[in-house]
Amino acid sequence: MTAVxxxxxxxxxxxxxxxxxxxxxxxxxxxxxxxxxxxxTFYLWAGAEFLAFxxxxxxxxxxxxxxxxxxxxxxxxxxxxxSATADAARRVAGGVAVAAxxxxxxxxxxxxxxxxxxxxxxxxxGVRQLGLELAGGHAAALLAAGALLTVALVGAxxxxxxxxxxxxxxxP
Amino acid sequence: xxxxxxCLLFSGALFxxxxxxxxxxxxxxxxxxxxxxxxxxANLNFIAFWRYGPSGAGAAGPVFVLFxxxxxxxxxxxxxALVIAVYRHQRNVRVAEAVRLKG
Numbered sequence: 651m652t653a654v655x656x657x658x659x660x661x662x663x664x665x666x667x668x669x670x671x672x673x674x675x676x677x678x679x680x681x682x683x684x685x686x687x688x689x690x691t692f693y694l695w696a697g698a699e700f701l702a703f704x705x706x707x708x709x710x711x712x713x714x715x716x717x718x719x720x721x722x723x724x725x726x727x728x729x730x731x732x733s734a735t736a737d738a739a740r741r742v743a744g745g746v747a748v749a750a751x752x753x754x755x756x757x758x759x760x761x762x763x764x765x766x767x768x769x770x771x772x773x774x775x776g777v778r779q780l781g782l783e784l785a786g787g788h789a790a791a792l793l794a795a796g797a798l799l800t801v802a803l804v805g806a807x808x809x810x811x812x813x814x815x816x817x818x819x820x821x822p
Numbered sequence: 823x824x825x826x827x828x829c830l831l832f833s834g835a836l837f838x839x840x841x842x843x844x845x846x847x848x849x850x851x852x853x854x855x856x857x858x859x860x861x862x863x864a865n866l867n868f869i870a871f872w873r874y875g876p877s878g879a880g881a882a883g884p885v886f887v888l889f890x891x892x893x894x895x896x897x898x899x900x901x902x903a904l905v906i907a908v909y910r911h912q913r914n915v916r917v918a919e920a921v922r923l924k925g
Binding site: 652655656659663666667670675678679682686689692693696697704705709716717719720721724726738742744745746748749752753756757760761763765773775779780783788791798799801802803805806807809 | 823824825826828829832840841844848855858859866869881887888891893899900906907909915
């Protein structure tokens with residue numbers, strides 16, 4: 651049981667790290683899809699099957715497609731990358747140092763906490779129970795989430811197709 | 823080792839990888855993806871405490887993760903639309919060079 655978790659964590663972390671280390675943007679996005687699939691497998695392992703499928707649908711299905719479209723639509727002309735390598739190296743060093751600091755603090759806090767005994771039986775949560783929970787106690791939040799998604803969708807369309815009204819102007 | 827501890831270490835490491843990616847890469851799309859990875863790491867904590875927490879809290883953990891998924895989807899859509907809008911004005915998506923909001 652624990653060995654599966656260790657393998658899963660190693661796979662997910664390796665996919666995420668490789669994604670941010672790779673140069674081509676499309677490769678980074680595809681590696682991140684692997685990392686998200688690893689997180690979905692973790693949900694499956696922990697017994698939250700519905701969340702695993704929701705994660706697959708939302709991240710592996712939808713967000714990866716949007717990201718790939720954004721990568722292809724914002725492709726730079728060749729030869730723009732070579733400038734300011736010293737600045738980039740300094741930023742990488744700073745970013746890795748900050749992330750290592752955060753990881754150290756989090757790991758220390760987790761290891762120093764008293765360990766509670768695991769419950770004997772894992773909590774069972776079927777789709778029916780989750781649906782009753784959502785439509786019963788969390789109905790207002792569900793409506794708010796739906797409104798948020800609608801507003802975000804309309805806003806994204808408006809932002810991305812912004813200057814349809816001033817097509818005659820020259821780009822700056 | 824305790825499975826809960828392992829889950830929390832996994833989530834902390836994933837958060838750190840996402841943070842490093844968001845801070846190191848200059849491309850706005852990769853910064854956004856790093857933030858998404860950090861959101862995923864936070865979701866792992868909800869599931870870990872729901873599964874291994876001391877008291878059964880009903881379905882609070884999965885319900886919270888479901889709402890976080892919805893917010894993450896909205897954030898990705900709006901963020902990538904903003905990236906495309908910035909690209910249309912400046913012809914690149916490097917965060918270091920996007921220094922003005924006016925189009």
